[in-house]
Amino acid sequence: TCSYPAESELELGLGLSLGGTTGKTKPATATSSWGECGRILTAKDFPSVVSHRTKNGGPSVSVSGTKRAAESVSHEGGSPTGVSGSSQVVGWPPIRAYRMNSLVNQAKSQRADEGDSGIGEKDKPKDALKKKLNYNGNKISSTTTTVNEKGHLGFVKVNMDGIPIGRKVDLNAHSCYQSLAQALEDMFLRSTNSVGAEKEQLTKASKLLDGSSEFVLTYEDKEGDWMLVGDVPWRMFVSSVRRLRIMRTSEANGLGIHKKSMANHSCFSFSVSESCYSFVAAPRFHDSNERQRSKPI
Amino acid sequence: MHKKMAFSFPDEVLEHVFSFIQSDKDRNAVSMVCKSWYEIERWCRRKVFVGNCYAVSPRMVIRRFPEFRSIELKGKPHFADFNLVPDGWGGYVSPWIEEMAGAYPWLEEIRLKRMVVTDESLELIAKSFKNFKVLVLSSCEGFSTDGLAAIAASCKNLKELDLRDCEVDDLSAHWLSHFPETYTSLVSLNISCLGSDEVSFSALERLVGRCTNLKTLRLNRAVPLDKIANILRHAPQLVEFGTGTYTADVRPDVYSDLAGVFSSCKELKSLSGFWDVAPDYLPAIYPVCSKLTSLNLSYATIQSPDLIKLVSHCPNLQRLLVLDYIEDSGLEVLASSCKDLQELRVFPSDPYGAEPNVSLTEQGLVAVSLGCPKLQSVLYFCRRMSNEALVTIARNRPNFTRFRLCIIEPKTADYLTLEPLDVGFGAIVQYCKDLKRLSLSGLLTDRVFEYIGTYAKKLEMLSVAFAGDSDLGLHHVLSGCESLRKLEIRDCPFGDKALLANAAKLETMRSLWMSSCAVSFAACKLLGQKMPRLNVEVIDERGPPDSRPENCPVDKLYIYRSIAGPRFDMPPFVWTMDEDSGLRL
Numbered sequence: 001t002c003s004y005p006a007e008s009e010l011e012l013g014l015g016l017s018l019g020g021t022t023g024k025t026k027p028a029t030a031t032s033s034w035g036e037c038g039r040i041l042t043a044k045d046f047p048s049v050v051s052h053r054t055k056n057g058g059p060s061v062s063v064s065g066t067k068r069a070a071e072s073v074s075h076e077g078g079s080p081t082g083v084s085g086s087s088q089v090v091g092w093p094p095i096r097a098y099r100m101n102s103l104v105n106q107a108k109s110q111r112a113d114e115g116d117s118g119i120g121e122k123d124k125p126k127d128a129l130k131k132k133l134n135y136n137g138n139k140i141s142s143t144t145t146t147v148n149e150k151g152h153l154g155f156v157k158v159n160m161d162g163i164p165i166g167r168k169v170d171l172n173a174h175s176c177y178q179s180l181a182q183a184l185e186d187m188f189l190r191s192t193n194s195v196g197a198e199k200e201q202l203t204k205a206s207k208l209l210d211g212s213s214e215f216v217l218t219y220e221d222k223e224g225d226w227m228l229v230g231d232v233p234w235r236m237f238v239s240s241v242r243r244l245r246i247m248r249t250s251e252a253n254g255l256g257i258h259k260k261s262m263a264n265h266s267c268f269s270f271s272v273s274e275s276c277y278s279f280v281a282a283p284r285f286h287d288s289n290e291r292q293r294s295k296p297i
Numbered sequence: 298m299h300k301k302m303a304f305s306f307p308d309e310v311l312e313h314v315f316s317f318i319q320s321d322k323d324r325n326a327v328s329m330v331c332k333s334w335y336e337i338e339r340w341c342r343r344k345v346f347v348g349n350c351y352a353v354s355p356r357m358v359i360r361r362f363p364e365f366r367s368i369e370l371k372g373k374p375h376f377a378d379f380n381l382v383p384d385g386w387g388g389y390v391s392p393w394i395e396e397m398a399g400a401y402p403w404l405e406e407i408r409l410k411r412m413v414v415t416d417e418s419l420e421l422i423a424k425s426f427k428n429f430k431v432l433v434l435s436s437c438e439g440f441s442t443d444g445l446a447a448i449a450a451s452c453k454n455l456k457e458l459d460l461r462d463c464e465v466d467d468l469s470a471h472w473l474s475h476f477p478e479t480y481t482s483l484v485s486l487n488i489s490c491l492g493s494d495e496v497s498f499s500a501l502e503r504l505v506g507r508c509t510n511l512k513t514l515r516l517n518r519a520v521p522l523d524k525i526a527n528i529l530r531h532a533p534q535l536v537e538f539g540t541g542t543y544t545a546d547v548r549p550d551v552y553s554d555l556a557g558v559f560s561s562c563k564e565l566k567s568l569s570g571f572w573d574v575a576p577d578y579l580p581a582i583y584p585v586c587s588k589l590t591s592l593n594l595s596y597a598t599i600q601s602p603d604l605i606k607l608v609s610h611c612p613n614l615q616r617l618l619v620l621d622y623i624e625d626s627g628l629e630v631l632a633s634s635c636k637d638l639q640e641l642r643v644f645p646s647d648p649y650g651a652e653p654n655v656s657l658t659e660q661g662l663v664a665v666s667l668g669c670p671k672l673q674s675v676l677y678f679c680r681r682m683s684n685e686a687l688v689t690i691a692r693n694r695p696n697f698t699r700f701r702l703c704i705i706e707p708k709t710a711d712y713l714t715l716e717p718l719d720v721g722f723g724a725i726v727q728y729c730k731d732l733k734r735l736s737l738s739g740l741l742t743d744r745v746f747e748y749i750g751t752y753a754k755k756l757e758m759l760s761v762a763f764a765g766d767s768d769l770g771l772h773h774v775l776s777g778c779e780s781l782r783k784l785e786i787r788d789c790p791f792g793d794k795a796l797l798a799n800a801a802k803l804e805t806m807r808s809l810w811m812s813s814c815a816v817s818f819a820a821c822k823l824l825g826q827k828m829p830r831l832n833v834e835v836i837d838e839r840g841p842p843d844s845r846p847e848n849c850p851v852d853k854l855y856i857y858r859s860i861a862g863p864r865f866d867m868p869p870f871v872w873t874m875d876e877d878s879g880l881r882l
Contacts (some may be wrong), residue, residue, distance in 0.1 A: 091379030092762065093648045093678060093705050098490065102596050103646065166527055186602045
């Protein structure tokens with residue numbers, strides 16, 4: 001749950017699904033109230049399953065919320081090599097080098113593909129639909145690759161409220177919001193891991209994807225702010241997104257859209273034909289002439 | 298009367314009988330019956346297997362088996378696969394090739410695993426063996442495309458060239474063109490390990506076109522998707538095929554071409570490759586899926602829904618390699634669709650991530666163990682496990698022969714009870730009476746080794762990491778596992794006592810590897826002194842072990858039985874302990 005400081009200062013608006021409420025925008029500059037709201041909705045607030053490294057050895061990763069107990073019980077003194085987590089141990093996990101290289105190279109080539117396409121303000125509808133041929137992972141020079149902090153190029157984490165296990169989705173495999181939404185639907189709806197309460201969540205979500213707004217898709221961008229997905233042209237979104245969250249609409253109400261800046265900024269620049277998403281974004285703005293000034297990338 | 302029996306059959310008859318005995322183990326048993334059988338057998342052994350190239354010298358092998366046609370050699374310890382064996386340790390094949398080049402002009406087959414192979418050796422092979430037919434290099438290194446060019450140019454009767462998982466120096470893309478235009482005998486070609494630009498597509502197409510007996514073709518990643526159709530058109534008789542990169546611009550003409558050509562491959566049973574998969578192109582292989590028995594998708598970074606669709610089309614699958622993108626849900630589908638499944642390997646897509654990136658847990662393995670009655674070999678990477686799941690798995694599937702479980706975070710406890718996983722693995726060894734290979738992981742005490750020593754009577758290979766509390770653990774294994782041949786241990790608190798108490802056991806095994814354990818230098822020396830038929834090698838990159846106190850633990854220890862005595866091709870960081878009670882530097 002989130003708490004919203006200075007709630008009265010914030011204009012709360014939603015631009016969720018088709019036929020949703022009043023339009024929204026995001027301010028070009030990070031005003032303090034927006035920033036505050038952004039801070040509220042950071043990863044710390046989410047019921048995620050981060051496993052923290054301890055000084056003297058890797059704790060067991062517990063997915064079902066008993067993490068704390070596991071940390072204190074499972075660890076039985078420092079390992080002989082004094083390691084702090086599997087990523088620092090030589091030869092562990094036991095995976096052949098060529099297999100590791102292959103995974104890294106595949107990720108690199110995907111990212112280089114993205115880098116080559118020239119993300120930015122330019123409109124590139126053709127490229128949005130084309131999948132680029134890039135098989136020669138070995139040839140990509142490191143200068144053209146942009147790597148996120150984990151080296152998982154193209155993959156971003158997705159968490160859905162009420163489901164403890166997050167997923168990862170490969171943004172490079174999609175060329176528009178609709179395809180992404182479809183993939184997320186597959187991922188979270190088709191999971192047979194859900195039991196009991198979670199199943200209920202998921203059926204609610206499917207209703208969402210039909211158009212009713214039980215959930216909303218949000219993302220954290222490079223500046224750490226949480227935005228509603230669908231604001232910006234696809235390419236711009238892909239280059240600035242850090243992680244995704246399928247949030248309950250009730251909580252998204254507090255997302256905070258600063259109405260003051262609405263006067264100065266229009267909402268999005270891509271044409272209606274590109275707005276092929278089913279459960280996200282703000283369909284209210286049909287003015288394709290105005291360009292949205294987004295945050296600097 | 299008793300003596301007469303031995304000579305009642307002429308040698309030729311016995312030879313004929315022995316010719317039906319192919320397996321190495323059986324041949325060795327035959328040779329132990331009596332002296333005359335030993336003699337007859339050694340003259341007619343055609344295939345020689347040397348599990349550790351340092352256990353015997355080339356000359357000894359040649360002396361004993363004067364007429365073999367095929368040799369298989371293994372070099373480095375298994376943990377070399379995970380960078381635990383420093384470069385330069387050894388495993389050189391050149392002395393073998395040199396000896397055989399002189400003595401064996403009729404050698405036909407060479408199979409090597411984890412050995413260092415040079416271009417000179419490849420050139421020597423090409424020059425020396427006129428009827429050379431099979432070269433299989435598995436996880437080898439040290440050679441370049443120049444050496445391959447020599448093989449291609451000279452080996453007119455070559456049937457099989459398989460470079461699985463090798464590290465090859467890319468010097469020229471044109472080595473394939475060295476196969477003469479008159480050369481047509483290729484049956485199997487595996488170049489999947491080659492990097493970019495190491496193959497010329499036109500030469501490949503021409504080669505495939507004229508080798509009408511080609512049954513196995515495994516391409517490397519550099520071969521683009523739109524080239525595959527042309528290649529397959531030339532080889533509709535293929536039984537095993539490995540694609541290159543499996544992505545391209547989504548174009549209907551390329552797609553239908555590919556789908557059409559796959560449809561015409563009526564014999565295809567095995568598919569692999571699938572780097573960079575574009576899901577849109579996957580349905581092109583649906584026409585062949587119903588006949589597939591082997592599918593390697595371990596490089597395919599596609600998500601669960603696509604994997605599920607694919608797997609549902611393959612009811613006759615016996616072997617599946619896949620990334621953990623398949624998730625528990627995909628494994629459940631696998632369990633219900635693929636009742637003939639015998640081998641499953643699930644690799645991690647994000648092994649260094651702190652959090653799980655996919656929903657793959659112990660449940661997937663439970664599902665497969667329940668649904669696939671013929672499942673006998675498993676390699677499974679996951680992030681959590683429970684004793685309960687392991688017991689269920691063991692009960693469901695007592696026919697496991699290979700069970701390798703890797704819980705990614707070392708010392709991970711049972712996620713439900715927070716206890717060690719001793720009981721779970723104990724169930725595995727107790728129920729799976731034919732278990733030959735086992736890899737352990739997770740939080741484990743000495744107790745699991747007690748179970749293993751008590752029940753794992755057919756176990757031949759055991760891999761242990763970050764487990765155990767004391768020497769008692771190691772002692773249980775060495776004293777209880779009657780069939781043990783290979784034991785590899787890393788980061789366990791095992792010291793001198795168990796090792797010295799079970800020294801004799803080591804002579805019944807092929808090898809023992811221990812790294813980051815607690816075996817002292819003094820114990821190594823003692824072992825080397827007392828056991829002349831063991832090579833006790835200390836591997837220590839920190840410097841000479843005698844520059845530290847004797848009770849200091851050594852970094853790495855590799856002990857193997859040998860009748861060839863200590864080797865002389867060691868690098869500066871390897872020392873052999875021997876009878877001179879000192880170091881041989």
